[in-house]
Amino acid sequence: MTRPALEAPAPGTGVRTAGPCGPTTGPVPPDAPDPLALLNLFGDGFIRDPYPWLDALRAQAPVHYDPRTGLWLISRHWDIRRVLLDPAAFRPDNAQQAVTRLPMAVLRVLARAGFQLPPALANNGAPSHSGLRRVVTRFFNARCVAAAVPVIERIADELLAVTSAHIDAEGEGDLFTTFAQVLPCRVLMELLGIEDVDPATLIRWSDASLELFWGRPNPDRQLELAELVGEFHQWLSATVSGGAAASGSFVGALARHRLPDGTPLDHGTTVSVCFFVLIAGQSTTGQLIATVLRQALAHPGLWPNLAQQTGLAGAWVEEVLRREPPVTTWRRVTARQVELGGAKLPAGAPLLLMLLGSGSDPEVFAEPDSMCPHRPNVRHHLAFGAGRHRCPGASLARTEAAVALRAAARRLPQVRLAEEDGERPMLGLLSFRAPLRVTVVGEQTIDGFRPATTAPTRRTPNLQG
Numbered sequence: 001m002t003r004p005a006l007e008a009p010a011p012g013t014g015v016r017t018a019g020p021c022g023p024t025t026g027p028v029p030p031d032a033p034d035p036l037a038l039l040n041l042f043g044d045g046f047i048r049d050p051y052p053w054l055d056a057l058r059a060q061a062p063v064h065y066d067p068r069t070g071l072w073l074i075s076r077h078w079d080i081r082r083v084l085l086d087p088a089a090f091r092p093d094n095a096q097q098a099v100t101r102l103p104m105a106v107l108r109v110l111a112r113a114g115f116q117l118p119p120a121l122a123n124n125g126a127p128s129h130s131g132l133r134r135v136v137t138r139f140f141n142a143r144c145v146a147a148a149v150p151v152i153e154r155i156a157d158e159l160l161a162v163t164s165a166h167i168d169a170e171g172e173g174d175l176f177t178t179f180a181q182v183l184p185c186r187v188l189m190e191l192l193g194i195e196d197v198d199p200a201t202l203i204r205w206s207d208a209s210l211e212l213f214w215g216r217p218n219p220d221r222q223l224e225l226a227e228l229v230g231e232f233h234q235w236l237s238a239t240v241s242g243g244a245a246a247s248g249s250f251v252g253a254l255a256r257h258r259l260p261d262g263t264p265l266d267h268g269t270t271v272s273v274c275f276f277v278l279i280a281g282q283s284t285t286g287q288l289i290a291t292v293l294r295q296a297l298a299h300p301g302l303w304p305n306l307a308q309q310t311g312l313a314g315a316w317v318e319e320v321l322r323r324e325p326p327v328t329t330w331r332r333v334t335a336r337q338v339e340l341g342g343a344k345l346p347a348g349a350p351l352l353l354m355l356l357g358s359g360s361d362p363e364v365f366a367e368p369d370s371m372c373p374h375r376p377n378v379r380h381h382l383a384f385g386a387g388r389h390r391c392p393g394a395s396l397a398r399t400e401a402a403v404a405l406r407a408a409a410r411r412l413p414q415v416r417l418a419e420e421d422g423e424r425p426m427l428g429l430l431s432f433r434a435p436l437r438v439t440v441v442g443e444q445t446i447d448g449f450r451p452a453t454t455a456p457t458r459r460t461p462n463l464q465g
C-alpha cells in the first residue's frame with residue numbers, strides 16, 4: 001500500500017522499481033499521521049497525483065466519508081461495480097447536482113436565461129430514461145461510429161496540418177488547444193447536424209458548464225460561468241423551439257420521440273438531453289485525447305510505433321482509460337439503507353464512485369501502476385461506468401482517441417514533449433481531470449527546427465489500430 005503525500009504533488013518518497021511493463025511506484029514509508037484527514041479532492045496535490053490517495057482509500061477506508069464535500073467515497077473496483085449495477089438501491093438522481101452551492105445571485109442569472117435541468121439521461125432513474133437513451137444510442141452505436149471514421153480522419157488531418165505548420169514556424173505548439181480539444185467538438189457537430197454555432201463557442205459553453213457544476217469556483221467566477229451557461233441554454237432552447245431542425249438531426253429525433261405514456265417530450269426535457277449530450281460528447285473526449293497524447297509522448301519508444309503497428313493506438317487508448325480516465329468519479333445516492341464494503345450507509349447518502357482509482361485496483365489489475373497496452377483484462381475498467389447508464393458514447397470516444405493518436409504520430413513524427421517552466425496546468429474538477437496543455441517541440445537541428453511533418457499523409461482504414 002502507498003500512503004498519500006500531504007498536499008505534495010507526488011509521493012516523492014516512493015521507491016521506484018522496474019516491472020516488466022516499465023517503472024512502478026513502490027511502497028512509501030508510513031510517515032504521515034492519519035493522512036486521509038488531509039484529503040482534499042480539489043487540492044493541487046490530489047489533482048496532480050491522485051494515485052497514492054486512492055491507494056490509501058482502497059486499503060484503509062474503502063467507504064470513506066469526506067467532510068469537505070459531504071460525499072461518501074467508494075474506492076474499490078468491486079464495490080463501485082456493484083453500485084453501478086444496482087440502480088434500485090443506488091439511484092442516479094444526484095449525478096448533475098452542483099458540487100459548490102450556487103448563491104442566489106447566480107441562481108438569478110440562470111433563472112433569467114430560463115435554465116433548468118429536468119431529469120433526462122445521467123440523472124434520470126425514471127421509466128422515461130430507457131427510451132431517451134435509445135434516441136442517443138441511435139446516433140452513436142458501433143455502426144454509426146464506423147461510418148464516421150472518414151469524418152474523424154478528415155477533421156484530424158485538417159487540424160494537424162495547421163498545428164504542424166505552426167510547429168514548423170514557431171518551433172513549438174500545443175496539441176491540446178489546437179487539436180485534442182477541437183476534434184471531438186467538430187466531429188459531434190457533424191454527427192448531430194449542428195451548424196449555427198462555431199466550435200470555439202461550443203467548447204467555451206461546455207467547459208463553463210463543467211466548471212460551474214463540478215468545480216470549486218468562487219462567487220465572482222460562478223457569476224461569469226453562469227452567464228456563459230445561460231447563453232448556452234438559451235441557444236439550445238432556441239434551437240429546440242425553432243422547429244427548423246432537419247429530420248435526420250438529433251433535435252429532429254427528439255421531436256419525434258414519444259414517452260412511455262405516448263406523449264411527446266416537453267421543451268425543458270429536450271433541452272436537458274441536448275445540454276448533457278453536447279457536454280458529455282466533446283469535453284470528455286478532448287480530455288481523453290490530451291491525456292492519451294501526453295502519456296504516449298512521455299513513454300519511451302512508443303511514439304514512432306503508433307502509426308505503424310496495427311492495434312497499438314487502440315490498445316494505448318484503452319490502457320489510458322484504465323489508468324487515467326478523464327471522468328474520474330461519478331455520483332449516485334442510496335435509495336434505502338444499504339451495506340457496502342462492510343459499512344452501513346443510511347438512505348439518501350450521496351456517493352462518489354472513484355472511477356479513476358478503480359482502474360488501479362490490484363484486486364483486478366496486475367501491476368496497476370504500469371502502462372501495459374495489451375494487458376488481457378484491460379476492458380474490465382469502469383471508465384465508462386456500467387449497467388443501465390453506461391456511457392453510450394464509449395465507442396465514439398475510443399475511436400476518436402485512437403484515430404487522433406495515430407494521426408498525430410503519423411503527421412508529427414519528430415515532435416517531443418517540451419520541457420515546461422513550472423507546473424503544467426491541469427483541469428481538476430470533482431469528476432473531470434486532464435492536462436490543459438500538451439506542448440510539443442519540433443526536433444532541433446543546427447539550423448533551427450526540423451519540420452514536424454516529415455511523413456506522408458495516409459488514410460488508415462483499420463479503426464481499431
Ligand code: HEM
Pocket residue numbers: 084121122123133136140276277280281282284285288325326327330382383384385386387388389390391392393394396397398
Ligand atoms: C472519454 C470519453 C468519455 C468518458 C470517459 C465518458 C464517461 C461516462 C460515464 C462515467 C458516464 C456515467 C455512466 C454510469 O452512470 O454508469 C457517462 C454517461 C454518459 N455519457 Fe459518456 N463518456 C465519454 C464520452 C461520451 C461521448 C462521446 C458521448 C456522446 C456522444 C457521451 C454521452 C454520455 C451520455 C448521454 C451519458 C448518460 C447515459 C445514461 O444515463 O444513460 N459520453 N459517460
